Amino acid sequence: MAKRKRLAVPDPSQIAAPETKAMDIPIGYAPDHMKRRAPIADVAGQAATTAALETVAGEMQAAREEGRLVQKIPLDAVDAAHMIRDRITIDPEEMATLEASLLARGQQTPIEVVETTPGRYGLISGWRRISALRSLAQRGEGPGNVLALIRKPDTASDAYIAMVEENEIRVGLSYFERASIVAGSVREGVFRNEKEALNSLFAAASRAKRSKIKSFLPVVETLGAYVRHPSALTERLGLAVSTRLQAEPDWGKRLYNRLRKADPATPEDEAALIQKALEGGSYSKKVGQGAAKPAPTIPASPITVSRSKGTLRLSGPAVTEDLMDAVEALVRDWKT
Known part of the structure; x- marks a missing residue:
């Protein structure tokens, strides 16, 4: 019959302190060097970001094409005489009030234009606003640009209707x-x-x-x-x-x-x-x-x-x- 070996109790002074293991870390916390993302998660995140950017770019392009995107264009690039204007005269007091408002608050409402040639535009509506902005620019008191919606009217009659409707609503x-x-x-x-x-x-x-x-x-x-x-x-x-x-x-x-x-x-x-x-x-x-x-x-x-x-x-x-x-x-x- 095999002889059993007697085990001795180890000397505590000879036992080294145990190394810190992952299980010794408080629950719910992990150091940065231990954090890992699965490759599939990285791929999915990049795909979602790309899709979101493409959606935004598509919406921006659609808004531009449909004339819903407000753009900043040079005052000198707009031909205010592109159409026969329905408003023949402007009251000096009204213009002074408009200029003061533009100086104090900036341009709040964009004008409407149609692109006649690349980089050149014909005014549809907003004659008072662009006149006031040009007056301010000549005196060095305003910007040399104007906020505009670049429309694409199907016909000339659509442009005239838009001009009349805008003036009927704003100033009869x-x-x-x-x-x-x-x-x-x-x-x-x-x-x-x-x-x-x-x-x-x-x-x-x-x-x-x-x-x-x-x-x-x-x-x-x-x-x-x-x-x-x-x-x-x-x-x-x-x-x-x-x-x-x-x-x-x-x-x-x-x-x-x-x-x-x-x-x-x-x-x-x-x-x-x-x-x-x-x-x-x-x-x-x-x-x-x-x-x-x-x-x-x-x-x-x-x-x-x-x-x-x-x-x-x-x-x-x-x-x-x-x-x-x-x-x-x-x-x-x-x-x-």
Whole structure:
């Protein structure tokens, strides 16, 4: 039978301290040199990053192509005369306010342009903003660039519609300016005729409003070249001029010559001249220089008005198709 060996108890002084093992590290903690990522995790992370970057790049390219990306372009690269403008004049006080806002807060709303040649652009909307920025740049008070959305309108008519819509929303145009862009867009061949231009440019307007714009077309055609202050032609005064022009074409030539020779310096002077012409009186340049300014009123016109219970009748040479359309639209939109 094999002899068993007796085991002796070791001397504690001869036993070395045990080395630190991984299991001696507190649970939930691992030194950097012990951290390892599986190769498949690295590959998956890189693939996800690449896919995210490709998605962002694709969205940016789509936004650029669709004209949704705001870009900074040089002021000198924008042709503000690319299209006939619907806004004819700008109030100096409004421009001063706009310039002060641009200096204080920067450009908050981009303009809209169309690329005509590589690096060159035609203005669609934002004429007031780019005019103010150029004025500031000339004085060394503003940047030499402008924030813009580069649009790609399918047709010229789409560009004109965008311009009109922007101005109608931001700062309403006068009826003279509205009629001017209708006539101008037809003259440029953007629309086939005034009716198409009117219904396209002001599609969102009421029928009564379109009828009034249509009534201003004879005023634009006859006096357009010498109306310096469209704001002087209020709705009421302009409609009176339109009625008179259609009833007496020769009167329009006389008024045209008066405007050309007098060249009124202010809207008040221009309104006074037109009012005097309607009343058959003479015009003095002293109006607007301290003299009382007569309020525009609709003068007596070759229209006979008769009424009875439930009936109102208009007759006479001045009762034109345009006037009848305007009255019909007014009655239709009337709210009792």
